Amino acid sequence: GDSVTQMEGPVTLSEEAFLTINCTYTATGYPSLFWYVQYPGEGLQLLLKATKADDKGSNKGFEATYRKETTSFHLEKGSVQVSDSAVYFCALLTQGGSEKLVFGKGTKLTVNP
């Protein structure tokens, strides 16, 4: 079945460091891909998404490009802030029949001042 694999955390960075969180997927066809973020004590919020190959999703300085060749959707940010500390989830939307989100296990990011 469809699945998502993302790098295990936790990840600890200093403020203004470069961030990459790797995400690869296995799926039939070309599913829509998502990054969700969960701040402490809150539910998940959509961070960005891409619906087809070579699309780039971006929001709040974060970017991810849908790479069909490598079945990847890595999350990047050039300069992280303390306020970016959260858990990040990569997800895909299954196709055909019942559309469901399949999530990776999450990566906890801590940014220190």
Next chain:
Amino acid sequence: DVKVTQSSRYLVKRTGEKVFLECVQDMDHENMFWYRQDPGLGLRLIYFSYDVKMKEKGDIPEGYSVSREKKERFSLILESASTNQTSMYLCASSLIAGGETQYFGPGTRLLVL
């Protein structure tokens, strides 16, 4: 803005009790979902619904049931709570199928003693 609300942020119940978790969305979304979130396991889909009075099993439906009597409300029921159902429960909603974003509630942290 889409708003998904959950009836409780924290809940403590005893083994064997019947537990109701309520979720309400205010954006006339057709789809609603219940997930549980556990450390190291990410989010796992329990049940979902594409329409009133309609439900489909997710990946881990055992020990749970759901009810959707009105479009805006989706209830998760633990018929006889057990300690292994201690978890964070997240509700989400989205428009009809087609790659649409899921919007999440703040979550209910359930402790079963």
